[in-house]
Structures are given as structure tokens and as C-alpha cells.
Amino acid sequence: MPTPSFTLDQAYFDRVYQANADPWSFATSDYERQKYEATLAALPNAHYENAFEIGCSIGVLTRMLAERCSRLLAVDASELPLKMARERLAPYPDVTIRQMKIPDEFPDTLFDLILLSEVGYYLSIPDLTHARQLLIDHLSPNGHLLLVHWTPFVHDYPLTGDQVHDFFLETAQPSGPLIHLTNQRQSTYRLDLFQKNEK
Structure with a gap:
């Protein structure tokens, strides 16, 4: 079965969360x-002023990240998991x-993260x-961009985690917008840390 060539839309994630409030446990x-x-340990700075988390789901990692940020914007494509995220993050104004x-x-x-x-x-x-x-344009000079993705093939997804990370690595050339700081590979996920090139 071929992988889709289009971005998975909000309806896809709505169906996932309608079936299970915490589908990935x-x-x-x-x-x-x-x-x-491992994600938090990879961050070079103990504290960030203004952070952006894309794909927060029910907010489990968001709450851990909030301890290290003065301000944090966490977003998700589906509204369904965000009720739980807001409840979990209620102590963090x-x-x-x-x-x-x-x-x-x-x-x-x-954002600096x-x-x-x-x-x-x-x-x-x-x-x-x-x-x-957009990520590069909205990253402050010397700000950090952290990518973490599952690497095994999933037929529902347009891309693999490796394809995503390798695509970002293309920008990490000597005169490019990003500097590649760290790579960690585990059995089923990959982590890459970048820093905005101050030019």
C-alpha cells in the first residue's frame, strides 16, 4: 500500500482522538x-524565554517543558486533546x-526554542x-530547534522520521541557516538538535 503524498489533515487526528483520548499512551x-x-536532557540551556512546541497533544511533555520556559506556546492540529492539555497545564499561567x-x-x-x-x-x-x-525564520539568533521522531516506517504517514531529519540537515551547511549540534539515535526514534546560525 503506497504512503499518502498529502499532509494528514485535522480530520485524521480527530478520528484518532475520538477512538482513544491518549492514542499513543x-x-x-x-x-x-x-x-x-532524553528530549529535555538534550536541550543545552537550563532555561528558555519563549518556546514553541508543535504537536503538544494532551500536554504531557508540555508540562515537563514548562518548568524550563518563561513563556511557552503549545499547539496541536486537533482541538480534541487540548482539553486535557489545558487541564494539565492549568498551574502554568x-x-x-x-x-x-x-x-x-x-x-x-x-522563539529561542x-x-x-x-x-x-x-x-x-x-x-x-x-x-x-517558517521554523528557521521564527527562530531567534542562536536559538535552538529540536527534532524528535519515530523512525520505523508507518504506511499511514507521508514521510519517515529519518526523511524529516535528513531534510533539515540539508540546511546545516557551513553557510546555511542552521548549525547541527547533536544527533542521538535509539532503536525506534531519532533526536537532532540545531542552532540558528547568527549571521
């Missing part, structure tokens, strides 16, 4: 907990939870190209 999985710990479809919608501000975790492979190549440019 974010709140209970040891695998997810360990991946979240500087965290904003919004429904947002990337790359068609994008916040008009600069952008986290793209388990989202990029839902996008078609044209949309990922658009999203990559």
Missing part, C-alpha cells in the same frame, strides 16, 4: 517517559495552548518545506 508509556527525559495547523498557520513572533516532536512525518514534502522555512 503519552501519559502511561515508559517508552514515552524515557524519550521525554505562562503556557498558552492553541489549536493551530502548521504550516498554514504560524505565530508571528521569535522550537520543538518539533513526532509531527514532521505527517506533512507532505511541500508542506514540510514551507514549515522548515
